[in-house]
Amino acid sequence: MSWLADTRDSYDTVAESYAEFVADALEQQPYLKAALTLFAAQVDGPAVDVGCGPGHFTAYLASLGVDASGVDLSPAMVGLARRAHPELAFEVGSMTDLTLPDASVAGVLASWSLIHVPDDDVPVALGHFRRVLRPGGLLVIGYHVGAGTRLKTQGYGGHPMRVHIHLRQPWWLARRVRAAGFTVEAEWSLNPENEVSQAILFARASA
Numbered sequence: 001m002s003w004l005a006d007t008r009d010s011y012d013t014v015a016e017s018y019a020e021f022v023a024d025a026l027e028q029q030p031y032l033k034a035a036l037t038l039f040a041a042q043v044d045g046p047a048v049d050v051g052c053g054p055g056h057f058t059a060y061l062a063s064l065g066v067d068a069s070g071v072d073l074s075p076a077m078v079g080l081a082r083r084a085h086p087e088l089a090f091e092v093g094s095m096t097d098l099t100l101p102d103a104s105v106a107g108v109l110a111s112w113s114l115i116h117v118p119d120d121d122v123p124v125a126l127g128h129f130r131r132v133l134r135p136g137g138l139l140v141i142g143y144h145v146g147a148g149t150r151l152k153t154q155g156y157g158g159h160p161m162r163v164h165i166h167l168r169q170p171w172w173l174a175r176r177v178r179a180a181g182f183t184v185e186a187e188w189s190l191n192p193e194n195e196v197s198q199a200i201l202f203a204r205a206s207a
């Protein structure tokens with residue numbers, strides 16, 4: 001699929017500058033930090049950070065005592081994550097083809113990574129999240145709110161990229177999350193004053 005190759009190559013290109021860009025993300029974004037802290041408190045077992053980038057959120061979860069690991073499409077991102085956090089496990093992989101065993105984790109974090117998956121493939125990714133989660137496990141998705149798709153052709157210091165960002169309405173995503181076998185428990189709005197706001201969805205895997 002060309003979107004997968006484009007996304008992987010784009011994040012390979014910007015991996016180093018992205019890591020610098022997000023280095024103090026949690027200090028800059030207290031509400032996001034609170035969401036991750038809540039996720040850590042709710043998760044009773046291993047958790048996987050899908051689309052983990054350079055592993056900064058994976059490491060934050062681990063610092064709170066979570067048995068956290070990461071998966072990312074970009075080998076360069078995974079390389080950075082492994083170097084920065086050698087005590088944690090990071091693997092290259094796509095959320096559309098997760099290789100984790102069934103019911104093997106108690107938490108899935110997809111922080112601004114599902115935004116790159118085209119609408120038609122969202123049920124595939126959500127199906128994998130549900131498959132790898134134990135019943136009662138927690139799914140947290142961070143995303144951009146809106147409608148339509150934006151093509152990002154450069155970023156993080158002007159590096160060339162070719163990555164699509166799919167904006168989503170909360171009802172649109174919640175409907176698909178429910179259809180994948182989850183109960184939506186909460187939805188947080190972040191930066192509601194921005195032209196493109198962000199949101200965090202919390203959902204529980206059904207029994």
Ligand SMILES: C[S@@+](CC[C@H](N)C(=O)[O-])C[C@H]1O[C@@H](n2cnc3c(N)ncnc32)[C@H](O)[C@@H]1O
Pocket residue numbers: 007008011022050051052053054057071072073074077093094095096110111112113116117
């Ligand atoms: C905007 S970054 C977010 C990184 C980190 N989760 C954060 O919130 O800062 C998007 C990340 O998702 C990864 N990604 C995109 N599509 C993916 C896919 N299909 N499977 C796994 N990771 C993916 C990219 O390689 C990139 O590292």
